[in-house]
Amino acid sequence: MNDISEKSKPTVFYAKNSQSNVKTRSAKDKGSDHQYKRKNDGFQSSSKAKHDRIETFRPKIADKTKKSSKPQFDLSDEHESPWQKKVRDNDQTPTFGYDEYRQKKEETLVYTENSCKAVFKHRRTAIVKLFITQDMTYQFKDLISWLVKQRLGYDVVSTEQITRLTQTPHHGGVCLIVKKRIPLNLPDYLSKYDDKVNDCIIAIDDVNNPHNLGGLIRSAAFFGINGVILRQTNLLDSGSAMRVAEGGIEAIEPIKSDDFIASIDILKQHGYQVVALLPCQLKSITSTELYQLKFKKKVALVIFQQINTKLINCADNVVYLKGNDNMSALNISVATGIVLSTIKYQS
Template sequence: MTDNTEKSKPTIFYAKHSDPKKHSRVNKESSTGWKDKRKNDVFQSKPKRDRNDRIETFQARSDRPRFAKQNIVVELNRSPSEIEHDSPWQKKVRANDQTPTFGYDGYRQRKEETLVYSENSCKAVFKHRRTAIVKLFIIQEMTYQFKELINWLVQERLGYDIVSNEQLNKITQTPHHGGVCLIVKKRIPLTLLNYLEQKSDADKDCILAIDDVNNPHNLGGLIRSAAFYRVNAVMLRQTNLLNSGAAMRVAEGGIEAVESIKSDDFIASLDMLKQHGYQVVALLPCQTKSVASSELHKIRFNKKVALVIFQQINMKLISCADVVVHLKGNDNMPALNISVATGILLSNL
């Protein structure tokens, strides 16, 4: 009975008591080691930086604190009278000589690029074919006039340099640059056949066929008159003359408003124009007894006209003309400048 009672009792296990000193020593050692490790950690012991220990790239002026952190392009929105002599733009002017890629980086640049200078010419390039712009050179005083162009160059990540007037004289090889110069891609001239295909549906059209006018100032004056009277195209043997910086400056941006047509054979080109319904009108530079001509007020013009302009009389081209006209002068002045005479003729169309 006693044995069965002892067997039925549950078995009880007693846990051994741990030594509190031992545990406290281990905890103390682990705690001490973690603190020592933290003390020895070089990343936890950073030296404090002094407030004045900073690198300043631009010190803002005290009189304009609002513009201290803004881009320097903010100056473009201010008029020239508001820009002070100690403007940050003055620090942007390059001290070394600047040279454009045109004419300096090999044959490809001389063939494909050209220089455009003067205010109206550069603005016309930006208006009509801004994608042809390669780089801008400009003096500080003209930045306000070209703030839209400069902002566009910044957005397109294209280069521009603010240079001195003397440096711009060297770049353009002339003092008549107007304080601004662009490097642009040359325009590709059309053939007469391609032009006639574009104008196949046009009821009215006017083409200026310029023969042997090599003076860039006269050529620029002709193009300016052509653009003023909405002439659609000019035809030349040497279309590269239209890329002359002097011609573009005198044209005041008019070159960008007319198409250029290259013709190696003027007689064949005039015959082709006749076949497409154009009236060929030849303007004599002066009245001559050897050539039968009419006065301007007696001429009736068609809707499609091709005006042939001479520097010197070309009898082969005159024989191709439907009408020959001259401007009557007097003993004091028998003839006008070719660009002025062309403007008078165009005003009567």
């Protein structure tokens, strides 16, 4: 019994603060040179006292609950490693973080189910990362499988985390980080679609509300419009516009134009019928009711929130939707959908 109790006692070494003692230490006692140097430097910097230093090593205690003969270290000391608590409390968070994430200029966020599925359908190579809740993983199993094959990241996170990332509760439990599309100029678009017999382009002027813009694009995609002309194509990168468009933005070519008058002239030279849609009827402007207008095979529909007389004067036809005393005008996205349905019917 005395031998067992003697073995369980801590081993105490008395080390004098002298140069000779440092030289006589074995390689096993001091470990690596770097570790020993760090201990020795720390001792020297804090050893202004003249008395000797005492080092205590806790003995190894075998774990009787396991069959393994390997000894286990007793870590019950009150001065346990601070890294253990740090790892224990560290919840797995997405690679990009949330508060720390700063969106790059060439990237944007796409959220809601239909918008994210449209990105995967039309330009999956632009996807950078996926954030998704556990409930939505089944809906996006094909996307997740593709991300794994491409060695791209995805994180299963909580609803609150996606809300913090998108800055809106209307994300549908899924969010993609994607690269922004590079818009075309009008000559490039015409060279791409000039051989089409039927074509329709929308030129949107002064519609900056993302919800109206998203509604316009959704109607345009529904009726098979190929391109949309904007002064600021970056408006299509708005998360709200993409959410309202329900993925329609991915099906339409963005065309950047700094000069709408010049763009209309180019369209006329390529055989497009330019039709201006009035937001409401004005007696000062000669216009035609929709059912009286005949559309050609190629049409450019000009839409504006605020009436632009210069664009109206450049148009071949001006059309409006007749209402009544209860409601004289429709929302611009709804009116556009009605006109596009008529163009689609006649073509």
